[in-house]
Amino acid sequence: MTRACQAANAVNLAQGIPAYPLPLSLEEAAVEAIRSNDNQYTSPRGSTQFRQAISAFEQRRWSMPVPYDPETQICVTCGATEGMLAALLAVAERGSNVIIVEPAYESYAVNLRLIGVEARYVQLKGPGWELDPAAIAAVADRDTRAVIVNSPHNPTGRVFTRDETQGLADVCQRLGIVVIHDAIYDELYFTDERPTRISDIPGMERQSITINALSKMFSVTGWRVGWVTGPPELMGRVARVHDFLTIAAPTPFQAAGAAALSLPATYFDELRAVYGKRREVLVTGLERCGIEFQRPAGAYYVMCDATSFALPGEGESQLVQRLLQEAGVGVVPGLCFYGSADRTGPPQIRIAFAKGEDTVAEGVRRLHGYLGAK
Numbered sequence: 001m002t003r004a005c006q007a008a009n010a011v012n013l014a015q016g017i018p019a020y021p022l023p024l025s026l027e028e029a030a031v032e033a034i035r036s037n038d039n040q041y042t043s044p045r046g047s048t049q050f051r052q053a054i055s056a057f058e059q060r061r062w063s064m065p066v067p068y069d070p071e072t073q074i075c076v077t078c079g080a081t082e083g084m085l086a087a088l089l090a091v092a093e094r095g096s097n098v099i100i101v102e103p104a105y106e107s108y109a110v111n112l113r114l115i116g117v118e119a120r121y122v123q124l125k126g127p128g129w130e131l132d133p134a135a136i137a138a139v140a141d142r143d144t145r146a147v148i149v150n151s152p153h154n155p156t157g158r159v160f161t162r163d164e165t166q167g168l169a170d171v172c173q174r175l176g177i178v179v180i181h182d183a184i185y186d187e188l189y190f191t192d193e194r195p196t197r198i199s200d201i202p203g204m205e206r207q208s209i210t211i212n213a214l215s216k217m218f219s220v221t222g223w224r225v226g227w228v229t230g231p232p233e234l235m236g237r238v239a240r241v242h243d244f245l246t247i248a249a250p251t252p253f254q255a256a257g258a259a260a261l262s263l264p265a266t267y268f269d270e271l272r273a274v275y276g277k278r279r280e281v282l283v284t285g286l287e288r289c290g291i292e293f294q295r296p297a298g299a300y301y302v303m304c305d306a307t308s309f310a311l312p313g314e315g316e317s318q319l320v321q322r323l324l325q326e327a328g329v330g331v332v333p334g335l336c337f338y339g340s341a342d343r344t345g346p347p348q349i350r351i352a353f354a355k356g357e358d359t360v361a362e363g364v365r366r367l368h369g370y371l372g373a374k
């Protein structure tokens with residue numbers, strides 16, 4: 001979609017590439033690391049300095065009673081993407097299955113296909129995108145190794161409640177299933193309270209893996225630095241797999257990552273305030289267009305019900321092409337986020353508000369001009 005947007009001179013509200021300035025101190029930390037020849041492999045689990053920074057950051061941000069042990073509970077990876085693949089390889093083998101809660105970020109299903117593990121699907125329920133733990137229990141069997149959840153959620157912006165998370169924990173503890181939580185958007189929430197993490201639920205610290213990254217919270221998707229945390233036994237397996245996938249994450253950006261995670265809380269407050277304004281511009285614009293959607297509580301996406309503007313018989317891909325060519329706005333068809341054969345529900349499109357406020361405003365202005373004229 002990004003290439004198609006460039007070709008069509010369209011406003012790109014498709015891809016989740018964040019537009020947010022990098023603090024100068026982080027630029028300097030990366031340059032300084034390269035200049036001081038911090039350019040060779042780190043230990044596969046990551047540099048000591050960065051793992052200590054991750055441990056302190058996670059404890060501070062998540063009020064953890066006991067911090068992650070940098071030696072045994074943290075593995076630095078090449079972004080959340082490699083972290084997810086390493087986690088899946090660590091818990092699942094050929095012949096087993098893993099449950100994906102959909103709609104879901106596209107790479108999970110492809111990862112499972114790459115490693116020969118069956119994907120099973122459970123859909124978020126109703127217009128409110130609720131998590132249904134009973135549905136997870138219904139598709140699980142003795143070969144189910146893990147459930148992948150993502151909260152704050154791409155593509156719906158849902159932040160799962162404490163009750164939903166507790167329900168998920170109850171099912172997974174009863175069935176002995178590991179939860180892999182993709183928490184990459186967990187600094188981007190628009191609720192009063194911080195999002196709940198599955199690892200916060202008593203007992204789940206032994207049965208869950210959490211994945212995070214610098215990518216979205218510092219707008220450095222190209223640095224390719226993420227981290228995986230969890231209990232020592234699972235993390236030993238993650239670290240062994242990671243060693244043979246990529247050896248280690250980029251060394252200078254781990255050094256800059258340590259500086260990033262030491263930024264004061266005001267950095268994250270400001271980040272949320274800026275994205276909160278972009279969210280407001282998008283949702284008020286969509287409301288003016290008469291489009292149905294659930295207000296996102298986190299991440300930077302809105303999943304829209306396209307029923308009111310899809311033409312009869314028009315598929316989501318055709319609809320997205322039409323919006324690109326005729327409205328001059330790039331969005332993503334809902335089908336990208338579904339893998340199950342029995343998908344139900346209305347046609348959907350995902351719109352991102354990762355871009356600057358002016359870009360988001362221009363996107364909604366164009367949508368309004370086009371859809372308003374229909």
Ligand SMILES: Cc1ncc(COP(=O)(O)O)c(C=O)c1O
Nearest residue numbers: 016079080081105154184213215
């Ligand atoms: C839910 C989710 N997980 C992971 C990623 C990719 O993260 P990274 O760039 O750190 O690999 C994205 C990117 O859009 C995402 O939306």
